[in-house]
Amino acid sequence: MKFYIGSSFANTHQVRELAAFLKEQGFRQTYDWTSNSRAEDAEELRSIGEADFAAVKEADFVVILLPAGKGSHIELGLALGFGKRVYLYAEEDLKDSPAEASTFYFLQQVIHLSGTFEELKKELIKRECITESR
Template structure:
């Protein structure tokens, strides 16, 4: 089965964990779970987590971005795009999404999804 990485901000930690469980229940493999970390406060901790996240994105067959996300989320998006990976970009509220557009959301491999969490899961499983 395909492998995945989920990029998002700490504010979406519970949703990331829920999506991880849903995708794993369908046989997908999660490459790295950053939600087990606390916020890093030292250079060594930041380096270790950053390396693990970088490898998680590189090892994944596809990336899921749950918006809103922070700088790290968008770095992970950039890594996935540079690696030619498929990206599922999700924000439930379409109006909120249009307030913070970036050109990289419209790259060929990016699939923008609005709607319910169930809609997101179904779209990923269908592809």
């Protein structure tokens, strides 16, 4: 099973931690955008955008860690458009803060996960192992 994790540069540590955990469980990351520095020109933006696009398309599931940047919201839209399983993680339940949420967070296809980061890891493994065994 292949995964992609979208978030903001501010969450790089969490993205790397979750990716390492999922890889230890036998999953494969389609692209590690955290190895990039911030793009400085249009050519770099295009190159990164193409890599992100291909990675979301290749993934079996996509995890968006909130708070997320503008690119992550585009990745969320791509994942939904490609029919991927989408997990949206926030420490607090998104229903408790609708003013900070996007309308797309509440689409039926988006699976909300909240709680501690350790709980997120366990829940992803549980859900994806069930999916894989079907």
